[in-house]
Amino acid sequence: MGMGILVNSNTRVLVQGVTGREGSFHTKLMLDYGTKIVAGTSPGKRGNYVHGVPVYNTVREVIAEQGSPDASIVFVPAKFAADAVYEAIDGNIKLIVVITEGIPLHDELKFVNYARKRGVIIVGPNTPGVMTVEECKLGIMPAHVFRKGRVGLVSRSGTLTYEVARELSKRGYGVSTVIGLGGDPVTGLDFIEVAELFFKDKETDAIVLIGEIGGDAEERFAEYYSGASSKKPVVAYVAGKTAPPGKKMGHAGAIISMGMGDYESKKKSLEKARIPLAETPSQIPLLLDELLKKQ
Amino acid sequence: MGMGILVNSNTRVLVQGVTGREGSFHTKLMLDYGTKIVAGTSPGKRGNYVHGVPVYNTVREVIAEQGSPDASIVFVPAKFAADAVYEAIDGNIKLIVVITEGIPLHDELKFVNYARKRGVIIVGPNTPGVMTVEECKLGIMPAHVFRKGRVGLVSRSGTLTYEVARELSKRGYGVSTVIGLGGDPVTGLDFIEVAELFFKDKETDAIVLIGEIGGDAEERFAEYYSGASSKKPVVAYVAGKTAPPGKKMGHAGAIISMGMGDYESKKKSLEKARIPLAETPSQIPLLLDELLKKQ
């Protein structure tokens, strides 16, 4: 109870877009995991139930009848996702996980800035979500690959994170909390902010950071890490070594970042910050072994 | 040193629009009062001096060459005022006094919201400013009518505030800090926020609140005051008893406020909160006498 970061077994959750295919499916899986889902929204569907969760037309109705949720998870399609996020922010919900993929960049820019100014944390968009193992799953990750343990996992990727979690499990490592930052160029949280939460978390001993090419989030983290006074061991993996320059690999964007963003730049920065960099996912637990042995 | 609220003798001040008629005139008066003015801005006027104050083209230049000012005072004409405010906010100046009158309402709404979200305090717009007596004058009020003392003065009006300050002086009361909230329908600060600052200020024993018809700022303050746990004595004066309904008395606006905003509504609210209400400015010190005697 009360372990991990951002969410725990007491977190009262709202599901926005609860009646959709994805929303309904994952509501079931989250409930199965033990997540405390108090309500869902879906315009015009008030009075229905999804796997026992009462459905409302608006967040305002949810607040009036169920009290304020602590967190929301958004499954609304890209075209309507920004509206759902504003509804949650204006409803004073302080943590919003945006699963939706394909939201226009400028919509994201606006609501991410709005949220930050109002002290609201956005996870995503285009994220598998956040999960504190054996406490609360607010996302779409396959729960069974995550063993409970003391490694904080933070990632820009989805399936690759599951792969890494499985490699960790195989070698006896478990995860305290896993957070997907989201694959879009602009996200609510970055590596630095999540690392700071993990550094303060008593349930986390080390961090595995899963980056990818594009942007300069890894470089910025490396610089921050070099200067951080109280920190924990970090092992990194960065996907995209083989990606040709100038091409967009899925969401791994090509937005200008002033000479940063390619694999070499990230590698150099991480090495400079003395953060071990794995070459394959399977190397990650081995590097953790070494790092934790040294301590 | 360090007395009063919002400003003190150490506050490093920037004057935006320093070369204009008003800007230049009041820069002189503020300097005479002892205000620490470190720089002024006026596009294209870099290299000039106004009463010994160096002029720059942009706030960014000021920061680069003089360090970050603590506060700014804006004398820029209405059409360009919002731009000046954004320049100050984006330059991380944390207190901005907007003297300018006649700024469009929707410009004000936007920058006031922006400022509040970024933790920036805006005094005004359309305000005489803020002054901690014998420490720092960041405004256009005639300084000589304010005696140093222990009454906090907060007002929606300009000249009426000077009248009240003079009445206080005549009867032996002095002022710790005087703040003009500004005469426009939307302002950066309201009575509640300023009162909270005064309640915490060791140099202030009592508050004189000068309201006027229009809006519901006085009603909201009265309600807040009734419920406030730690508070100081307040005497109020509300201008506009004789104003006919539906007409706009200068800036004293007619914006819908759901049945609130007229003199009777304000009187009733203040009386309910047991805040003595003066019928003329000259009654204010008499009510203070009574109130402070009671204590």
Place this chain on the structure above:
Amino acid sequence: MKLYEYEAKEIASRYGIPVPRGKLARTPDEAYIVASELGSTVIKAQVLVGGRGLAGGVKIAQTPWEAREAAFKLLESSIRGVKVNIVLVEEKICVSRELYLSLTIDRAMRKPVFLVSEMGGVEIEDLARKYPGKVHRIHVDPEVGYSDYMSRIALSALNLPWSSLSELSSIMKSMYRIMVEYDAELVEFNPLAYSCEGKLIALDAKIIIDDNSLPRHPDLQELYGRELTSYEKKARELGFSYVELDGDIGVISNGAGLTMATMDSILFYGGKPANFLDIGGGASRERVREAVKLMLNHPRTRVLLVNIFGGITRCDEVALGIIEALKEVSQVKPIVVRMLGTNEEEGRRILLEQGISVFVEMDDAVKTAVNLTLK
């Protein structure tokens, strides 16, 4: 600045908000012609004062002849003292429910706010007083603007079917655009009808423009001041804030707060102010001269009270303005002056030379002015 109903509806219609079909008429015959095309009609006096319905400014006509008759009566009448020059002739809508929907500014929250109530047709002030629980507020962050979820909240509050959502959403979106693009401080549809056919339609429309923004709306600025009395117009042209009252003491002061406080003190000491005239900050002698002339020439003024607290305003300029005005005005009315602040010594000297004594205390000046009217 308030717009006429027909102007507000023109704007609403341009933004895709449904309004009844209709046309303006300036004569009974024009009303007849318009009504011939529309069937049953509503004839509405176009005036800028409130409470038109109660004052008989809205009539229903079944036939063109009845419309002609109604227009004739309205065009002969005055509503709350304002002559009716134009009527709006509109098709009569079959109304199932009358709703209230407006967008205004919440000063406390510093945000635009939609006010929504299923009890339309009543003035919002009365509604809010009598049934506060029936008025729903939906705030809009001015940096974000309208978002669709707001229409879903409004739909629930209005008790409308979900089939009306896209209509309502489009109306609310347009209201927000109108507010921003016209710098409005109020966009109100009261009533907003839910028609017998299940459509939303704005039966009445009110738009108030923020005066400070008029410089960036030259077309609207031209309309400014058309509802004013001739004295108000003159004062406006001279750049003063000015409001007519019904007392006999003319008031000239600087700053809205001090001017109102002067009026209030007059009342407190038993007198009645004739007006509110704020010369603003830093008035020149010419402006003071014109203000004094305006007030001395006003038939209701029996005594003129000038109360100046000079900050930016210079007392010597005020004194010179008063002297010049007195030379140009033939009427002899007593004038009581109280002046303080910047250059007060010089101002006092100038007035004393012309035999006008100057008060230091506001209360003394007010009492003197009141006593002069009681004589």
Place this chain on the structure above:
Amino acid sequence: MKLYEYEAKEIASRYGIPVPRGKLARTPDEAYIVASELGSTVIKAQVLVGGRGLAGGVKIAQTPWEAREAAFKLLESSIRGVKVNIVLVEEKICVSRELYLSLTIDRAMRKPVFLVSEMGGVEIEDLARKYPGKVHRIHVDPEVGYSDYMSRIALSALNLPWSSLSELSSIMKSMYRIMVEYDAELVEFNPLAYSCEGKLIALDAKIIIDDNSLPRHPDLQELYGRELTSYEKKARELGFSYVELDGDIGVISNGAGLTMATMDSILFYGGKPANFLDIGGGASRERVREAVKLMLNHPRTRVLLVNIFGGITRCDEVALGIIEALKEVSQVKPIVVRMLGTNEEEGRRILLEQGISVFVEMDDAVKTAVNLTLK
């Protein structure tokens, strides 16, 4: 999605940003005609790849004949492998200074940012690397938008005279409008010329549109994918993320991160990936079938590696898709499958029935695929 220079300039021009006069030409003769109206001209190959200048894609012509000649050469050539089909013929501008001005997204600050440098004509990446002090950043809050003070900062950074302020301000304001209205992630003028006559004019223009926003720009969406190879186009039509590489191991995976990690592991174990193909989340059997067919038919594929970590994606669907594809494809190429996650048992059973064994560990699958190509 990147726009052509001439498209970006058309947009810029529509927003009031000065660009050189000019027209497109598809033949040398057309270039001659355009140049006859313009005098000295610059002939610019219209391709979507970068580094055009260094690759000889820009030529200067003094006469129409020279323009014809230049167009002829360009229209015969390829730039970095891309055939030149169109050239832009523009008046030659007398340039006093070449400046850099762009508006892009700062991911770290989560805000649009103007990048400004007085050293234009160089690629911004090089500029930032070599002279970081010469690149000035001016952030724009996306909720507030452009404000005029930004142009004053830019003016100082560009070392321009104050007389250029209104021109620069209008350009920057338009850039912000273009970014917002076109959902751009980059609006770049490099160089922005300060002409011999002291005017600002965009010599080159680049606009990149955010792909996620294309559904709300149907006109732009039509243009999408025109720079792709035929395989890339086919993959795009099927809704996959797909990039051509030059190795021989076809890669099909789910999720961009896992797909890249699979490619990287291939490299790590000594092989070379032929492509990046991400089938996305929750792919149906039909989509998997098409992906497998696409890759097996690709001439460069010698071995196909399928690496699926099923979350939303179901392994049984993937298995069925693979089986169906194998039935429809005549070419016999080895296929290595690794599958894990949702319904993995069922998926493994389906594949085993057809004689395909399934790896559990990614490393094992990658090593096997690499070994097959090394044989």
